[in-house]
Amino acid sequence: MAKAERITSTPESGPGSGADPGADSEPGAEGGQPVEPDPEPEQKAGRGKRRILALLLVAAVVYALDLGSKLLVVAKLEHHAPVEVIGTLLQFNVIRNRGAAFSMGEALTIFLTIIAATVILVIARIARKLYSLPWAISLGLLLGGAFGNLTDRIFRSPGVFEGAVVDFIAPAHFAVFNLADSAIVCGGILIVILSFRGLDPDGTVHKD
Template sequence: MTEAEQATGMPEGADGAGEATAGENSAAKGKRRIGVLVSVAAFAYLLDLLSKLLVVAKLEHHDPIQVFGTWLQFNVIRNRGAAFGIGEAMTIVFTVIATAVIVVIARLARKLYSLPWAIALGLLLGGAFGNLTDRLFRSPGGFEGGVVDFIAPAHFAVFNLADSAIVCGGFLIVILSFRGLDPDGTVHTDD
């Protein structure tokens, strides 16, 4: 059952329209979802990129800025590892993983008819591109650059907006999977 069928309660094409109309609707619906994926990815990427450019220019090599007392600060660090600074010697591996995520999303996009999946995958794609850009172009460069992290909640890891997009996209994918919604817009139930 597609999202359209869920919304209307009728199977596609049951309104008396021929098969050509249903096929045309599927093609148009698919293009629109890819557009949503690309738009969300571009927005997440640009927001991450602009925030990093700003904090590097204004905050790096300065004392942390307290946003909400000691609960939330902006403190610029260069993270060559994964979350919590784990795996700093494995920067190239994280670059390969980010590249693989981008390739998988590009392959999934061909069959993407679900708006929630388009948003989730767009968040993942934008976040992956944001951190990959740092790994490629920030010092020392060549797949080993340090990711700029600056959001520092008390008693938690320092992260950036790309990390937030990745986590939100991943969380949304988990919810969609539990609800049985597939990227192609069909709904499956585990009976």
């Protein structure tokens, strides 16, 4: 009887028992082999770095063009008669503006300086989760324009944080402005378009 029980009994483990030798292997492993890490976080991080680079490149180009144009017109055109570019429809006429874009708010110079610095800080915060190229371009336009006018506020007369911004693009029947103002307006318009289309800075699309 004992011999029959030994023959008919089924072993719980051991060779030929059908037990999976890798059952107690590393959690999440299949067949005892380690699971490959998901490449998606690495790809997303790389894409984020490229978008930040695009933002900084756009900002650098805007800032260089704005600063260079201001230095040129101050040296060549200030205290001279306006230069006609397209007759009287578009002229270069250098003025010193202590207000905001398009000569608005001249009594609020120091507050406008604070606002420009705040915009730069907000853009830097958003850039940490930036994965959208259109957003990178629009924020780069804002950043370059804000830096351009902030440079004037800090370094030009009459004093630090109260400096007058150099404006020189003078269309007929319109306020005089500069390239930094143009970049800020274009960046703002692009952000409004992206928001209406539901595209967020992190690249996701939402629908209200």
